[in-house]
Amino acid sequence: xxxxxxxxxxxxxAIAIAFIIFPIIIEGAEATRLAANISEYTGMTSLIxxxxxxxxxxxxxxxxxxxxxxxxxxxxxxxxxxxSRR
Numbered sequence: 001x002x003x004x005x006x007x008x009x010x011x012x013x014a015i016a017i018a019f020i021i022f023p024i025i026i027e028g029a030e031a032t033r034l035a036a037n038i039s040e041y042t043g044m045t046s047l048i049x050x051x052x053x054x055x056x057x058x059x060x061x062x063x064x065x066x067x068x069x070x071x072x073x074x075x076x077x078x079x080x081x082x083x084s085r086r
Contacts, residue, residue: 004073011067018059025052 029052038044 004070004077006070007073008067008070011063011065011070014059014063014066018056018063021059022052022056025055 029048032038033045033048038048
């Protein structure tokens, strides 16, 4: 049960970090896009534009996956570890 709780906590922390760090990543990407002369490089503007959103989605999905596995572990351990009771 302890592992399930820790995994759930880490998942919630990852989701919180995603929401905290997303505006910072957006500002950095926008500053990079405006300050550097990247219009000469094909696809670089698109890559810088999609990067922050991709990082946000990966952090959210990772947090949700970790939280889901943690909750499943808690439920499994509260039911006796999934063993049949005879």
